[in-house]
Amino acid sequence: MTTHLHITAWVIGIILFFVTYSMLKSGNPKAKMLHMITRLFYLLIFLTGGMLITDFGAYAVKMIVGIIVIAAMEMVLVRTKKRKSTSAMWILFIVALVFVVYLGLSLPQGLYFFK
Template identity: 90%
Template sequence: MTHIHITAWVIGIILFFVTYSMLKSGNPKAKMVHMITRLFYLLIFLTGGMLITDFGVYAVKMIVGIIVIAAMEMVLVRTKKGKGTSAMWILFIVAFIFVLYLGLSLPQGMDFF
């Protein structure tokens, strides 16, 4: 399940940046890619929920992961509406780094830290 979750995250992040660049360039197919990105958000939620076995730090990681997905969505929506995205980018980067640290340092993650 860990591999499916990581794969979903990697594809979700790639789709996020693809959708962002398509929205910025005014590509009409951006809406379709945005919907596919949202499907990967759901896959990330489902696989992440299945990985929860202990409610200690794992619950914190889950909440921060949800914040990352929310920030990704807010960047895309605010870009589409032509609004400022600086705060959402900062939130995304900080939360993403934190969730990576938690994910890699917890017992089910890789032993980098």
């Protein structure tokens, strides 16, 4: 059950991230509200991920990379809001996201796509 909640929170969090990003780019005043909701999903992702840790080795690495993904998402949104360059944060987000998804699917609690 926790695994499904974690995956659902990740999917919704990433969708909210892209919607918030597009709203910030277009100057929509409701982007601030959606940004706060996105932050709430960051917390939900963090809490459900913490509940999934059973082995402190590889899961700790996945948790750290997952936190980097969330931090990169937040930095893209904040830097977009401030009209600063976001290219480095986008690269960090994409690389960390690919790595964390790979770890999530290859570790024992994953879906065994890479086994």
